[in-house]
Amino acid sequence: MSAALPIPVIQLFQVLTIALAAPGISGVIAKVEARLQGRRGPRVLQPYYDLAKLFRKEALAPEGASWVFLAAPLAAFTCYLTVPLLIPVLTTYGLPLGYMGDILGGGFILSLASFLVAVAALETSSPYAQLGASRAKTFAAITEPVVLFVVFTVGLITGTDLPYALAATVRSSAGQIIRPAHVLAAAALFMVILYETGRIPVETHTGTNEFGMIEEARPFEHSGPYFALLRWGSAAKQLILYTILINVFVAPWGLAASAQAGAVLLAIVALLAKACVLGVVVATIDNSFAKLRLFKITEFASAAFLLAVLGVFTLYLGGG
Amino acid sequence: MMLPVQAPGVFTGGANVIAVLILLAEFGMFRQALLRDQVRLYMAQSALISVLAVIVAAARHIPDLYVLAAVSAALKVVTIPLLLRRLLKETDPAGAPAGGADIAGSGGLGLASTILLAIVVAAFGFFSASRLGIRAVAAPITALSVSVSVVLVAFVLMIHRRDVASQAIGLFSLENGISLAALVVAASLPLILEVALLFDLLLAVVVFGLLIRQHHGRARSMSTADLTRLRG
Numbered sequence: 398m399s400a401a402l403p404i405p406v407i408q409l410f411q412v413l414t415i416a417l418a419a420p421g422i423s424g425v426i427a428k429v430e431a432r433l434q435g436r437r438g439p440r441v442l443q444p445y446y447d448l449a450k451l452f453r454k455e456a457l458a459p460e461g462a463s464w465v466f467l468a469a470p471l472a473a474f475t476c477y478l479t480v481p482l483l484i485p486v487l488t489t490y491g492l493p494l495g496y497m498g499d500i501l502g503g504g505f506i507l508s509l510a511s512f513l514v515a516v517a518a519l520e521t522s523s524p525y526a527q528l529g530a531s532r533a534k535t536f537a538a539i540t541e542p543v544v545l546f547v548v549f550t551v552g553l554i555t556g557t558d559l560p561y562a563l564a565a566t567v568r569s570s571a572g573q574i575i576r577p578a579h580v581l582a583a584a585a586l587f588m589v590i591l592y593e594t595g596r597i598p599v600e601t602h603t604g605t606n607e608f609g610m611i612e613e614a615r616p617f618e619h620s621g622p623y624f625a626l627l628r629w630g631s632a633a634k635q636l637i638l639y640t641i642l643i644n645v646f647v648a649p650w651g652l653a654a655s656a657q658a659g660a661v662l663l664a665i666v667a668l669l670a671k672a673c674v675l676g677v678v679v680a681t682i683d684n685s686f687a688k689l690r691l692f693k694i695t696e697f698a699s700a701a702f703l704l705a706v707l708g709v710f711t712l713y714l715g716g717g
Numbered sequence: 718m719m720l721p722v723q724a725p726g727v728f729t730g731g732a733n734v735i736a737v738l739i740l741l742a743e744f745g746m747f748r749q750a751l752l753r754d755q756v757r758l759y760m761a762q763s764a765l766i767s768v769l770a771v772i773v774a775a776a777r778h779i780p781d782l783y784v785l786a787a788v789s790a791a792l793k794v795v796t797i798p799l800l801l802r803r804l805l806k807e808t809d810p811a812g813a814p815a816g817g818a819d820i821a822g823s824g825g826l827g828l829a830s831t832i833l834l835a836i837v838v839a840a841f842g843f844f845s846a847s848r849l850g851i852r853a854v855a856a857p858i859t860a861l862s863v864s865v866s867v868v869l870v871a872f873v874l875m876i877h878r879r880d881v882a883s884q885a886i887g888l889f890s891l892e893n894g895i896s897l898a899a900l901v902v903a904a905s906l907p908l909i910l911e912v913a914l915l916f917d918l919l920l921a922v923v924v925f926g927l928l929i930r931q932h933h934g935r936a937r938s939m940s941t942a943d944l945t946r947l948r949g
Binding site for chain 2: 555580700
């Protein structure tokens, strides 16, 4: 029997796992994508080297930009590190700080981060950064109803809106996994995640085509450590969203049910393995579909909305 | 505190998921831009109906449904798409692969607005059917509500698209919705009746195929916009 870890340490591990593993997951996706295209691709650890390089560079701010421009990356990164406290990253049981906020609370913190980055982009008076920020906010307004309907589904299924409760419900029986409401909500959430992480069919993740950019265009004017924080933050956001999909909706298995060090370690490994599998799926989608034209993104969002709404309908009919 | 909605169980859940997938296929037809893709989606939808019939047959021990699933698959997944492709060969643009006729952009509304409209119509179907208080024999009752939605959404598709091909396929997929309803309320209907209905569909396909061909031959397009000129 391994020693039991103190609860605050486990809570810390949740944050550290997300923060330290996030660039690695981005690296895995980039590598898999390159292999699927017949390229050798960058090293899996390349995002870490990029971050290390950026942290050593000097930081410049555009003329006329206020302190908000420099504070936003720090504040946004703080937001991204707060969310792992609220969601089941490693444990099946709620940690003390896990009840600070429900699913909506986590969503608000993520939107706050995205809002801060958008404000910083507006500070720059650079056309591309502003274009990206404005588009990101426009489409976020369209994907927001989808997220709300997914939350309604969770609320109707569990009677609460705590992510831990849904994960426990999904684990409880096979009937919970196959019920249409759950399948539809998970699919809708996956589509929102494709949008939020800037993947095909919404946006090319690695391209340099400014006109097609949404999320990627926002940190155009940041440099040095601030740019590094924004890059790291968007990688952390990606892993957070993957964790929500995996550990709350699709595969909440492998989480630690106790505070034993071995169980927690296993949970870290399991989470990273599951995130890599999801990353491979995302990379495959990246390679199989074309990017949608900007004005077709509403169609993508309406498809996700359709799934989420049907999920709530079937629940109301009693057959969901 | 709000009470959680109980999980419906594996059979009911699985059957409902397939019913919902049939509805999603119907929604997918709004997006298809090529005749070939539209026919493929119809094939997928019909295949789902057969899968659902097999599941219901296995879970409720109704051997007739196996035969129905097989006949329905043979007809709707194999014969009708082949027949449609054969009949509509003339509409293929030169040099394009079979079924490459463009039926995109024929809608009266934007795609996202149409989907929202169809969601409202589907919601009406869902909730009105659940108010009827019909007792399901074999399949779960939610599937009946879904089938009413499929029929209504198929109507929206036929009204919305201004090309003859989508209108025809909308009608055939409407029949899929009716098959789904039949599975729920009348799974033990005499087999001979079901098969007779299926062959009725075959007749409709031939008639529609010929009509589409005729229209395309005269107007040189799939669009029904030219037909308005015929008015008095």
